[in-house]
Amino acid sequence: MAEEGQTPEESLAQVNSVTNGRLQEIRFWVTIMKEHALFIALGLPCDQTDLIAQAQAFAEQFETLEERVRQVTTIEPELLEEIIAAVRALIAFQRGILALMLQCSIRPSIPPLFVDHITREAVHFLELLLNPQPPLSTIQQAIRRAVFWLRQMKEHIEFIIHLLDPSERLLINQAEKLLKVFRKLLETARDLESMSESRPLFFNAAVRFIFEVNEKTAILRDFKATAHELVVLCRVLSTVPDPLLTDHVRREADKFLKEMEEFKSLTNVCESMRASQ
Ligand SMILES: [Fe+2]
């Protein structure tokens, strides 16, 4: 359906873009879900054999879905329903694990916030599955999405600090500096999100903010890529359970960058903002 103020051509271009982007989106998130299940299996206490088996079963289920979504060119309704059911079940499982942690019924090596973090990502994916969204085309949408991702980016840094050996002082220091930046970006994003509720005709300050966010996220992305390389080469002391974890958070930073880049390319407000500088 054409949005207010859109020409039919713009509306059609939007529909095509949604169809093309949706498959990529689903492929990305199905892999992420599979890895979350693996991280839970790795982080549970070894005596929780039943929960570990359930987490592994989820990893296998998403691995199968991952292969299927890689082979198709469109997501048929049956496959979509299967993915939705699998994500719903994974969310329920992760919430169950989190409740057990909060009640101190289990004492795993992964922090409760990590389980909350990955559940938030699963809920985000479920929302995308249930309500297919067009690419971010308004500053309000971009800011809302930035609030989601900045919270995830901030927590990635907190998890990395937590996983580094205390003797890795220089790396911890570097991560703490990034944490300060991302805490501030998240706070600002929440302010701008609230202000954008007034639906201004244009909001160039927020567009400038998206540019800043992109710049800082590219730095964080490089930091994560370096951390991953160090883990793979065994050049860092840490409790990172698997190099897949550092690669996973780097891929999420790339996804955030891609979404913000797409917003920038779709909107001419950036050009007008630059022209007025
Ligand atoms: Fe994740």
Ligand SMILES: [Fe+2]
């Ligand atoms: Fe994440």
